[in-house]
Amino acid sequence: MKFLESLAQQFAGKPIDWDELEEGLIRADLGVPITTRIIKTLQEREAWSVLGIGDAIKAVRDEIAQILPIEPTLIRQAKGKPTVILIVGVNGTGKTTSTAKLARYLGSARFQPAVRGILPRTRSARQDAERCTKDACAPRVMLAAADTFRAAAIEQLGVWAERLGVEMIRGQYGADPAALCYEAYQTAVKHEIDWLLCDTAGRQHTKTNLMAELQKVKRALGKLDPNAPQETLLVVDATTGGNALSQAREFHNALGLTGLIVTKLDGSGKGGIVVAIQDELGIPTRFVGTGENIDDFAPFDRQKYIENLV
Numbered sequence: 670m671k672f673l674e675s676l677a678q679q680f681a682g683k684p685i686d687w688d689e690l691e692e693g694l695i696r697a698d699l700g701v702p703i704t705t706r707i708i709k710t711l712q713e714r715e716a717w718s719v720l721g722i723g724d725a726i727k728a729v730r731d732e733i734a735q736i737l738p739i740e741p742t743l744i745r746q747a748k749g750k751p752t753v754i755l756i757v758g759v760n761g762t763g764k765t766t767s768t769a770k771l772a773r774y775l776g777s778a779r780f781q782p783a784v785r786g787i788l789p790r791t792r793s794a795r796q797d798a799e800r801c802t803k804d805a806c807a808p809r810v811m812l813a814a815a816d817t818f819r820a821a822a823i824e825q826l827g828v829w830a831e832r833l834g835v836e837m838i839r840g841q842y843g844a845d846p847a848a849l850c851y852e853a854y855q856t857a858v859k860h861e862i863d864w865l866l867c868d869t870a871g872r873q874h875t876k877t878n879l880m881a882e883l884q885k886v887k888r889a890l891g892k893l894d895p896n897a898p899q900e901t902l903l904v905v906d907a908t909t910g911g912n913a914l915s916q917a918r919e920f921h922n923a924l925g926l927t928g929l930i931v932t933k934l935d936g937s938g939k940g941g942i943v944v945a946i947q948d949e950l951g952i953p954t955r956f957v958g959t960g961e962n963i964d965d966f967a968p969f970d971r972q973k974y975i976e977n978l979v
Contacts (some may be wrong), residue, residue: 846882
């Protein structure tokens with residue numbers, strides 16, 4: 670159910686109950702600051718006592734439209750060397766699956782680097798012929814299984830790598846994730862890889878020692894390329910509600926996030942957390958997972974999001 674649908678049913682043909690409206694907006698994970706602004710906007714209008722739910726929905730749409738970026742935030746690509754994407758998050762958010770979906774997206778015809786002015790690098794005319802079609806060249810993607818602690822995590826990512834036909838760097842369980850990502854980058858350079866996706870272990874954002882481990886991974890990559898990782902994406906589950914904001918806050922403080930991958934957005938009656946994170950932290954949602962299949966993954970569409978949300 671869209672998060673204002675129940676309110677629309679509740680207030681149909683009746684004046685707004687401000688307390689219930691406030692409760693509904695907060696329950697939808699828009700957060701207190703945004704909810705307060707919406708309520709204030711409505712109450713400042715003339716004849717507010719006879720406003721209906723239609724006015725509330727319009728106010729919500731207008732407020733969200735002002736917060737979310739009008740233009741999508743493009744992935745920052747490195748020229749002449751691998752573009753590194755560090756993927757982080759807490760346990761159970763769908764991080765490894767999201768890594769595989771992103772790998773599929775970046776290596777597919779849906780993503781055409783030529784449009785962005787950067788062509789994938791190839792080592793021979795034969796490779797050019799194999800990777801390039803009439804419209805675009807397929808970028809080369811490599812996965813780094815930097816989750817060396819979760820049971821079967823390496824095997825899970827390995828299955829995805831095999832299905833996608835991409836290379837993967839793996840280590841032993843308990844290996845140092847920073848050293849593995851360092852090795853993966855060196856291998857990516859050697860094999861002229863366009864995209865290196867580092868899938869890190871899920872960790873609670875409140876564990877200082879585990880967050881420090883991620884900082885070590887980032888420092889290791891930075892020794893090989895001062896700009897790496899070019900992107901640090903946090904995977905959040907839309908159904909976790911306000912806890913996702915706490916996660917984003919802590920990961921951002923530790924790593925400097927550049928974006929979100931939001932899973933289960935299609936099945937959430939909430940979804941306002943996307944707006945709350947953008948409003949407080951300025952972190953844009955870059956991709957959304959919309960289902961269980963490998964292709965159920967797409968860049969965040971601001972207009973579609975607003976329409977679906979309310």
